[in-house]
Amino acid sequence: MRRLFAFCVLFGFASAVWAADFARTIRATELKAQPYSDAKTLESVPARSRVEILKRQSGWTRVKTATASGWVKMLSLRVEAGTGARRGDSGLGALFNVASTGKSGSTVTTGVRGLSEEQLTNAQPDPKALQAAKRYAVSKQEAQRYAAEGKLQAKSVDYLSGGR
Amino acid sequence: MRTIRMIAMACLLGAMSPAIAFDFGSIDWKKAAETVQKVQKARTDIDEPQEIVLGDGIASNLLGAAPLLDNAAVQRYVNRIGRWLASQSERPDLPWLFGVLDDSDVNAFSTPGGNVFITKGLLAQMNSEAELAGVLAHEIAHVVRKHHVLAIKKGAQAELLTDLANDAIRQKGGDPKLAKLVSAGTEVYARGLDKNDEYEADRMGVVIAARGGYDPYGLPAVLQTLQSLNPSDSSLALMFKTHPALGDRLELLDEEMSDQFAGLENQPDLADRFFQALGAGKK
Numbered sequence: 473m474r475r476l477f478a479f480c481v482l483f484g485f486a487s488a489v490w491a492a493d494f495a496r497t498i499r500a501t502e503l504k505a506q507p508y509s510d511a512k513t514l515e516s517v518p519a520r521s522r523v524e525i526l527k528r529q530s531g532w533t534r535v536k537t538a539t540a541s542g543w544v545k546m547l548s549l550r551v552e553a554g555t556g557a558r559r560g561d562s563g564l565g566a567l568f569n570v571a572s573t574g575k576s577g578s579t580v581t582t583g584v585r586g587l588s589e590e591q592l593t594n595a596q597p598d599p600k601a602l603q604a605a606k607r608y609a610v611s612k613q614e615a616q617r618y619a620a621e622g623k624l625q626a627k628s629v630d631y632l633s634g635g636r
Numbered sequence: 637m638r639t640i641r642m643i644a645m646a647c648l649l650g651a652m653s654p655a656i657a658f659d660f661g662s663i664d665w666k667k668a669a670e671t672v673q674k675v676q677k678a679r680t681d682i683d684e685p686q687e688i689v690l691g692d693g694i695a696s697n698l699l700g701a702a703p704l705l706d707n708a709a710v711q712r713y714v715n716r717i718g719r720w721l722a723s724q725s726e727r728p729d730l731p732w733l734f735g736v737l738d739d740s741d742v743n744a745f746s747t748p749g750g751n752v753f754i755t756k757g758l759l760a761q762m763n764s765e766a767e768l769a770g771v772l773a774h775e776i777a778h779v780v781r782k783h784h785v786l787a788i789k790k791g792a793q794a795e796l797l798t799d800l801a802n803d804a805i806r807q808k809g810g811d812p813k814l815a816k817l818v819s820a821g822t823e824v825y826a827r828g829l830d831k832n833d834e835y836e837a838d839r840m841g842v843v844i845a846a847r848g849g850y851d852p853y854g855l856p857a858v859l860q861t862l863q864s865l866n867p868s869d870s871s872l873a874l875m876f877k878t879h880p881a882l883g884d885r886l887e888l889l890d891e892e893m894s895d896q897f898a899g900l901e902n903q904p905d906l907a908d909r910f911f912q913a914l915g916a917g918k919k
Contacts, residue, residue, distance in 0.1 A: 493864045498887075498890075507901075508901070509898065528763075528853075528857055530851045530853050530901040530902070530903075530905070531852075531853045531893070531897065531901050532901075546853060546856065546857070546860070547856060547886060547889060547890035547893065548890070549860070550863070550883060550886070551860050551861075551863040551864045552863075552864065553863060553864065553865070553866065553867050554864075554865070554866040554867065585700070585701055585702055585703065585739075586701060586702065586739065586741070587701055587702050587737070587739050587741040587743055587755065587874055588741075588873065588874055589826040589873075589874055589877065590826075591701050592697075592698075592701050592822060592825050592826045592874070593822065593823060593826050595697045595698070595700040595701035595822065596697075596700045597693065597696040597697050597699075597700050597818070598696055598697075598699045598700040598703075599696045601696070601699035601700070601703060601704055602692060602695050602696045602699055602751075604704060605695075605699065605704050605711070605733060605735045606733055608708065608711035608712050608715050608733075608734075608735070609715055609719075609731070609732065609733045609734075610712065610715045610716050610719050611719070612719060612723050612728065612729075614716065614719070615715075615716050615717075615718075615719035615720040615723060616720065616723065618716040618717075618720065619716075619720045619848065619849065622765070622904070622906050622909055623849075623904065624720070624848060624849035624850065624904065624906075625849045626723075626724060626847060626848060626849055627846070627847060627849065628847065629843050629846045629847045629896075629900070630843070630896075631839065631840055631843050632839040632840075632842075632843060632892040632893070632896070633892075634835070634836065634839055634892070
């Protein structure tokens with residue numbers, strides 16, 4: 473909660489609503505005692521079971537079924553839309569949409585900055601902002617130093633085949 | 637040029653009906669065909685300097701649509717993560733630039749030449765550095781595979797495109813022709829890439845993040861978080877319009893991320909560093 477609050481402060485979101493996330497299993501799945509494949513199986517969860525999401529760790533999600541709590545593979549879940557909205561629409565978007573579909577048509581939103589399809593198409597270039605952004609770019613060496621500080625180790629991993 | 641066209645025509649005729657009894661003497665057909673191909677390629681290829689000029693023009697447009705977040709620490713942090721990941725890609729030496737846009741929309745963009753932007757709206761949905769890495773790596777993959785360049789080429793007359801890019805370089809960006817090219821390019825961002833390009837960027841993104849030493853499940857975790865949001869939220873509109881359905885993207889990652897990633901699950905997600913860097917304190 474503290475995190476969420478800090479985010480709201482940092483990015484100026486006016487309000488945030490926390491709600492539990494729910495998901496359905498997309499296939500029959502084993503509920504494991506620990507987040508790894510050869511951990512003890514607590515129960516079998518049938519496909520399309522509704523579970524509550526408790527936390528995530530790498531490729532595993534801790535969930536609560538009707539009868540137990542344990543770990544399932546993260547990608548065996550399809551999260552329910554809308555149930556866990558961490559912030560609602562600020563209201564501004566809706567306001568602009570209303571304006572842009574009003575009688576005066578699309579011209580209303582011209583000049584209002586934003587990343588809607590229309591605003592992107594009508595954007596005026598801002599080369600100064602690009603120059604400003606470039607001042608934050610870092611060298612390969614600096615990136616490497618920061619990675620090492622985080623104990624990140626580069627390794628060789630092959631690209632996935634894409635089913636081909 | 638005319639000669640080449642004639643040779644090309646002759647090649648074509650020759651290939652189609654070998655029985656036609658023209659005597660072309662000592663013409664080397666293979667070489668002629670290669671020349672034709674080479675000339676056509678030169679007219680349609682955009683080289684790296686051209687790609688960078690084009691990308692900067694598009695980046696400048698994106699920044700015209702949404703300003704840069706005024707927070708040096710956050711900008712620097714995202715550049716450090718992004719540059720490290722780009723170093724694990726096949727194009728480590730582009731002038732990579734990463735930026736956070738001050739916009740509540742949930743989205744991320746990359747331009748040709750290595751400019752990558754993410755909105756604060758998307759950043760605010762994340763829970764770790766590995767999740768940020770996953771999203772940046774997806775964008776880096778678009779640049780590595782030149783998805784936008786190819787989409788722009790598809791939409792424009794190739795010949796015209798290269799002429800414009802050349803003019804633009806000669807005139808150092810002050811050219812109205814560049815504006816045309818860039819605006820054609822920017823439209824790709826409103827329209828979206830081919831969905832197979834997005835799937836490919838997902839597949840490559842999880843690998844690039846893993847190469848950087850991160851928990852590779854950061855990208856699918858972000859996609860799942862977005863799945864949990866209210867889909868009618870207007871901040872998701874453009875992202876949803878320009879990308880395949882989250883469920884489809886996750887399903888494909890599910891099929892692909894099996895055995896190969898089992899050994900990478902213990903790679904760090906650096907959640908604490910993420911929240912500290914964003915000024916949110918310890919989790």
